[in-house]
Amino acid sequence: MNKKLITLIIAFGLTTIVSAETIHTTVNGMVCAFCATGIEKTFRKQPEVESVKVDLPSKQVTIKTRPGKTLSDAKIKEVVTYSGYTMGKIVREK
Amino acid sequence: MKTIPLILVTTFATAFVSEAKPLSYVGGTMVMQENDETGHTLSLDYTFTPTEAFGIYIKQEENGKDIFMFTPEINTLLKRWNLPDGQGNIFNMSGAGVATYRGNNQPSLWTAFLADYESRRWFLSYEPRFVWNGDIEKSVSQRARIGIAPYLANYNDLNAWIMFQVDHHPAKHDHFVATPLIRLFYKTYLFEIGYSSNQHIMLNWQIQF
Numbered sequence: 001m002n003k004k005l006i007t008l009i010i011a012f013g014l015t016t017i018v019s020a021e022t023i024h025t026t027v028n029g030m031v032c033a034f035c036a037t038g039i040e041k042t043f044r045k046q047p048e049v050e051s052v053k054v055d056l057p058s059k060q061v062t063i064k065t066r067p068g069k070t071l072s073d074a075k076i077k078e079v080v081t082y083s084g085y086t087m088g089k090i091v092r093e094k
Numbered sequence: 095m096k097t098i099p100l101i102l103v104t105t106f107a108t109a110f111v112s113e114a115k116p117l118s119y120v121g122g123t124m125v126m127q128e129n130d131e132t133g134h135t136l137s138l139d140y141t142f143t144p145t146e147a148f149g150i151y152i153k154q155e156e157n158g159k160d161i162f163m164f165t166p167e168i169n170t171l172l173k174r175w176n177l178p179d180g181q182g183n184i185f186n187m188s189g190a191g192v193a194t195y196r197g198n199n200q201p202s203l204w205t206a207f208l209a210d211y212e213s214r215r216w217f218l219s220y221e222p223r224f225v226w227n228g229d230i231e232k233s234v235s236q237r238a239r240i241g242i243a244p245y246l247a248n249y250n251d252l253n254a255w256i257m258f259q260v261d262h263h264p265a266k267h268d269h270f271v272a273t274p275l276i277r278l279f280y281k282t283y284l285f286e287i288g289y290s291s292n293q294h295i296m297l298n299w300q301i302q303f
Contacts, residue, residue: 084171
């Protein structure tokens with residue numbers, strides 16, 4: 001019984017450690033593909049980032065991190081600001 | 095790898111800048127070519143900070159004195175407003191180099207300001223330009239544009255705009271020129287085609303890589 005419980009705890013822990021994170025952030029000022037390309041390329045340069053998806057109607061950038069990696073709010077704000085735009089709210093999901 | 099498109103572009107663009115933004119993303123190279131009733135312009139810029147790009151500007155003027163200008167240029171984002179549904183900018187573009195007219199070489203200085211507002215539906219811009227080419231020419235010109243997107247395109251769609259441009263350049267034969275045009279762009283590839291009131295075809299393009 002204890003052995004099964006320990007195995008479950010370890011498995012859950014490993015899943016948490018290696019799972020990727022999906023981050024949604026809104027970007028004010030992102031109104032065209034020209035603007036969005038700069039943001040997309042700058043996020044893609046980050047070693048923690050697996051993929052980036054842009055949705056212009058919702059002004060949202062969706063960032064999927066590599067397994068076990070994350071991007072802090074401060075880092076996301078830095079990338080968005082460096083690209084010339086203003087960051088809105090951030091929503092994270094595992 | 096990045097040098098291949100650069101060589102191709104500069105090879106084909108032998109003489110031909112656009113009302114599009116004069117700055118790319120940091121580390122991005124941008125080639126703009128404008129071929130309209132004012133002449134042929136080519137600019138090649140590298141964006142090295144979020145607010146500054148440096149490059150070269152070449153212009154062969156027409157519809158007046160056929161002046162050739164070659165200047166290094168610096169493009170600066172002076173102010174940006176990131177709004178929930180739009181973006182406003184004020185840019186300065188300036189260059190210093192050489193102007194040639196009938197074998198007469200003169201120093202060339204020019205500066206222009208570009209103010210624009212863009213939402214997914216509307217586009218507005220105004221650009222005054224000041225040129226001093228020694229004893230060849232001193233001129234002030236201005237350009238304004240309004241545009242509407244017939245449909246709201248997403249990131250991976252072809253974006254289309256219907257635009258109307260008005261130029262006022264007292265140094266040219268035709269002081270006021272109106273040009274209806276269509277702008278198409280897909281991600282970082284932009285193309286414009288129009289026809290001016292003084293019967294010149296406009297062909298502009300811009301590539302960022």
